[in-house]
Amino acid sequence: MLARTLGGAEPLKRSSMQPTDRDLANAIRGLAMDAVEAANSGHPGLPMGMADAATALFTRHLKFDAADPRWPDRDRFILSAGHGSMLIYALLYLTGYERPTLDDVKHFRQLGSPAAGHPENFELPGIEVTTGPLGQGVAMAVGMAIAERHLNAIYGDELVDHRTFVIAGDGDLMEGINHEAVGLAGNLRLGRLIVLWDDNRITIDGSTDLSRNEDVLARYQAGQWHTCECDGLNADDVSRAIDEAVADPRPSLIRCRTIIGYGAPNKQGTAATHGAALGKDEVAAARKGLGLDPHEFTIADEVLTSWRAAGKRGGVEHALWKERLEGSSRKDEFLARLNGVVSDAWLKPYLDRLLHELVPVATRKASEMALEAINAAFPATIGGSADLTGSNNTKTKALEPLTAENYAGRYIYYGIREFGMAAAMNGMALHGGVIPYGGTFLVFTDYARPAIRLSALQRTRVIYVMTHDSIGLGEDGPTHQPIEQLQSLRAMPQLDVYRPADAVETAECWALALASDKPSILALTRQNLQPVRTEANSENLSSRGAYRLKSSENNRRAIILATGSEVEIALAAARQLEAQGIGTDVVSMPCTERFDAQPWEYREDILPDVSNREILRVSIEAGSTYGWDRYVGLHGLKIGIDRFGVSAPAPDAYDYFGLTPDKVAARITDFMKQRGIE
Ligand SMILES: Cc1ncc(C[n+]2csc(CCOP(=O)(O)OP(=O)(O)O)c2C)c(N)n1
Numbered sequence: 274m275l276a277r278t279l280g281g282a283e284p285l286k287r288s289s290m291q292p293t294d295r296d297l298a299n300a301i302r303g304l305a306m307d308a309v310e311a312a313n314s315g316h317p318g319l320p321m322g323m324a325d326a327a328t329a330l331f332t333r334h335l336k337f338d339a340a341d342p343r344w345p346d347r348d349r350f351i352l353s354a355g356h357g358s359m360l361i362y363a364l365l366y367l368t369g370y371e372r373p374t375l376d377d378v379k380h381f382r383q384l385g386s387p388a389a390g391h392p393e394n395f396e397l398p399g400i401e402v403t404t405g406p407l408g409q410g411v412a413m414a415v416g417m418a419i420a421e422r423h424l425n426a427i428y429g430d431e432l433v434d435h436r437t438f439v440i441a442g443d444g445d446l447m448e449g450i451n452h453e454a455v456g457l458a459g460n461l462r463l464g465r466l467i468v469l470w471d472d473n474r475i476t477i478d479g480s481t482d483l484s485r486n487e488d489v490l491a492r493y494q495a496g497q498w499h500t501c502e503c504d505g506l507n508a509d510d511v512s513r514a515i516d517e518a519v520a521d522p523r524p525s526l527i528r529c530r531t532i533i534g535y536g537a538p539n540k541q542g543t544a545a546t547h548g549a550a551l552g553k554d555e556v557a558a559a560r561k562g563l564g565l566d567p568h569e570f571t572i573a574d575e576v577l578t579s580w581r582a583a584g585k586r587g588g589v590e591h592a593l594w595k596e597r598l599e600g601s602s603r604k605d606e607f608l609a610r611l612n613g614v615v616s617d618a619w620l621k622p623y624l625d626r627l628l629h630e631l632v633p634v635a636t637r638k639a640s641e642m643a644l645e646a647i648n649a650a651f652p653a654t655i656g657g658s659a660d661l662t663g664s665n666n667t668k669t670k671a672l673e674p675l676t677a678e679n680y681a682g683r684y685i686y687y688g689i690r691e692f693g694m695a696a697a698m699n700g701m702a703l704h705g706g707v708i709p710y711g712g713t714f715l716v717f718t719d720y721a722r723p724a725i726r727l728s729a730l731q732r733t734r735v736i737y738v739m740t741h742d743s744i745g746l747g748e749d750g751p752t753h754q755p756i757e758q759l760q761s762l763r764a765m766p767q768l769d770v771y772r773p774a775d776a777v778e779t780a781e782c783w784a785l786a787l788a789s790d791k792p793s794i795l796a797l798t799r800q801n802l803q804p805v806r807t808e809a810n811s812e813n814l815s816s817r818g819a820y821r822l823k824s825s826e827n828n829r830r831a832i833i834l835a836t837g838s839e840v841e842i843a844l845a846a847a848r849q850l851e852a853q854g855i856g857t858d859v860v861s862m863p864c865t866e867r868f869d870a871q872p873w874e875y876r877e878d879i880l881p882d883v884s885n886r887e888i889l890r891v892s893i894e895a896g897s898t899y900g901w902d903r904y905v906g907l908h909g910l911k912i913g914i915d916r917f918g919v920s921a922p923a924p925d926a927y928d929y930f931g932l933t934p935d936k937v938a939a940r941i942t943d944f945m946k947q948r949g950i951e
């Protein structure tokens with residue numbers, strides 16, 4: 274039966290009255306071919322191969338209402354294989370979403386069209402997540418499924434009761450992150466997560482035999498998933514498999530046997546259909562074989578009518594949900610929760626308490642102290658760590674673990690899965706209703722980086738609690754000591770990197786991260802730091818990104834910029850310089866991105882635009898000096914570490930790299946002498 278359907282030239286019958294599922298699927302095929310042809314760029318193979326499966330999903334199973342893409346209890350659909358973007362654009366258009374319009378589709382991949390090369394969640398409300406980097410769509414779907422179960426545990430079936438469906442390709446399942454995602458979902462028994470695998474046995478380089486011989490289903494089964502198979506070119510069979518997946522309490526992988534580029538008579542089944550326009554003649558022949566109108570971008574009325582009806586299918590359920598919401602005593606709370614606005618009312622009382630009992634404390638510990646107040650104030654936070662809970666200080670006392678037995682818990686043991694954790698947090702944040710934060714060592718942002726990049730691109734409010742932020746972690750040595758991480762993360766657009774100097778700044782930075790509309794990284798120390806902020810201030814000084822912590826007493830000759838653990842060193846060095854008559858400002862710079870966004874007058878006040886002979890600018894950070902010339906100028910002094918670290922107790926490592934008050938003060942006076950700055 275499978276072989277017969279996969280054999281290709283199945284006659285494509287069209288009843289004059291009611292379009293068949295195949296007719297509906299062929300409308301997707303037509304749009305995909307035409308849009309890619311018009312752009313002379315794009316990927317027709319996946320939409321053509323998965324058109325029948327997508328038709329089954331969207332016309333029979335997926336709970337959605339095209340009239341309201343943001344309905345909170347909709348099922349989530351994620352096209353993890355984002356290169357097949359024309360599949361989702363076709364589905365959104367056909368089912369009657371406001372956008373993309375047919376005109377948008379005609380401008381697929383062109384400047385200004387929301388039908389971008391890959392699906393971007395910020396372009397079209399019907400796109401849940403940005404996909405394209407293979408593997409991450411499935412991993413974000415895991416986060417969405419976690420958020421759904423968590424909110425369900427709190428608000429019950431009447432308000433939260435939906436599923437997460439994914440279409441994934443061979444590439445999504447080959448990527449390493451798939452292992453992390455499968456492990457997480459299996460352990461949390463996320464039964465409402467259903468992945469349809471486009472098993473077309475083709476990737477860009479050709480047959481999957483070139484690069485894979487694993488038993489994919491067995492791998493998922495080993496991860497405690499339910500698996501089943503179907504003929505992906507037969508909507509009825511796909512639908513049967515979806516029913517089976519829905520009925521199983523485990524997360525499900527449905528292997529859909531398909532043919533890439535199905536319907537292109539000469540190219541189907543080959544990598545040639547993966548990522549290039551089929552060509553005029555092939556499209557014409559495909560159109561004929563599929564029984565499509567010979568004119569491009571033309572859809573038969575009865576086919577469009579059927580699709581539009583599918584887009585309204587969820588209207589009744591949507592209306593019933595609205596009724597339940599109206600009748601719920603928790604309506605306002607639920608909507609506020611989804612709205613996600615947080616106040617910083619917790620901050621002032623917390624700081625008042627803190628300033629009464631100032632003691633040296635590591636900023637990772639200060640973060641935990643702030644989190645005690647934050648987690649008590651906001652039930653939406655969900656913490657976690659990639660197996661470094663005791664080191665990252667991410668678990669506050671009252672948080673219960675979120676497990677398969679208790680989805681209401683607010684702490685996730687992600688295991689040693691930094692990338693999987695970060696991607697899941699993106700999915701959770703994009704689902705809405707929860708504010709995820711998660712920890713690992715700062716150096717392992719490298720393991721999570723592709724997901725951090727998607728946090729930034731998608732502007733998800735994810736808070737990365739990255740501890741052990743420098744050589745100050747000590748004995749674990751160079752493999753664990755971040756050097757280039759801070760500056761490389763600062764190079765990423767739409768990401769705020771915070772490196773607070775003490776407990777007060779740590780709390781301020783937490784408040785900023787929570788209020789943000791984009792991701793934040795908190796780089797926190799393992800070692801204790803002296804308090805540098807000892808007085809109450811009506812303003813959140815960290816919100817400026819950089820501020821003058823100490824003003825020069827003598828005639829100002831130097832400005833030291835420092836971040837995090839190096840601020841106390843800068844203060845002590847400045848005292849020595851003052852003793853020598855060299856007036857020195859110390860500027861604490863917890864967030865360069867925020868400083869860059871300040872008005873010119875403010876930046877000019879902190880860092881006046883004068884030559885380094887008049888006022889020498891110095892930067893101190895226990896990491897790469899790369900890029901610090903942005904603030905100290907080409908002829909300023911950059912103090913940092915431009916090599917890998919050392920295994921030694923933290924004080925010895927700091928001394929070895931010249932990061933002590935004596936050595937810093939000496940370097941500054943030597944530098945001034947050498948350059949003839951008196
Ligand atoms: C992380 C990542 N690596 C590489 C690519 C480039 N790329 C896009 S599609 C693709 C092949 C994917 O194969 P498959 O998932 O089987 O898609 P199909 O060819 O079947 O459409 C590759 C390598 C990517 N998008 N993301």
Ligand SMILES: [Mg+2]
Nearest residue numbers: 443473475476
């Ligand atoms: Mg493939």
